[in-house]
Amino acid sequence: MSLKINLRHLTDHGLHLKGELPVAELDLGVNDELIHGERPLRYDLSVELLHDAVLATGSLALPLDCECGRCLKKFKMELKLAGWAAHLPLEGEDKVSVDNDCVDLTPFVREDILLNFPQHPLCKTDCAGLKPKGKANKAEAAEKPAVVVWAALDKLKLK
Numbered sequence: 001m002s003l004k005i006n007l008r009h010l011t012d013h014g015l016h017l018k019g020e021l022p023v024a025e026l027d028l029g030v031n032d033e034l035i036h037g038e039r040p041l042r043y044d045l046s047v048e049l050l051h052d053a054v055l056a057t058g059s060l061a062l063p064l065d066c067e068c069g070r071c072l073k074k075f076k077m078e079l080k081l082a083g084w085a086a087h088l089p090l091e092g093e094d095k096v097s098v099d100n101d102c103v104d105l106t107p108f109v110r111e112d113i114l115l116n117f118p119q120h121p122l123c124k125t126d127c128a129g130l131k132p133k134g135k136a137n138k139a140e141a142a143e144k145p146a147v148v149v150w151a152a153l154d155k156l157k158l159k
């Protein structure tokens with residue numbers, strides 16, 4: 001699947017594009033230790049031909065594997081652009097390049113994904129970071145049931 005739109009298919013009525021784009025084709029060029037994207041981008045777009053432009057609207061979603069910048073916990077998130085829109089002029093100075101009657105939406109998707117890329121991934125917004133005390137508390141909590149068990153055994157012995 002690609003995000004290329006054949007303008008000839010657009011002349012009478014709009015197009016609906018739904019599918020997945022391999023992340024390699026999106027070619028984000030992001031080199032971030034904390035964020036990895038290996039799963040495909042999902043898109044669900046309506047494309048229509050305006051008087052002198054192509055208008056694409058819809059939703060984009062890119063699953064990401066992140067590492068929390070504070071506590072280093074791994075977590076998954078999804079970069080979602082629910083109301084994405086791209087207006088591609090076919091005339092004038094800013095006109096998009098048309099290749100074999102096709103316009104490629106990929107560069108526009110790439111640009112907006114990069115603009116919305118998480119800068120400092122956090123497992124949750126109020127992540128407190130690494131807490132050495134947390135481990136000690138857990139150890140204490142684990143000891144308690146053992147004490148109860150021994151107490152119960154002691155009672156059995158008494159009988």
Ligand SMILES: [Zn+2]
Pocket residue numbers: 068069070071072073122123124127128129
């Ligand atoms: Zn965290």
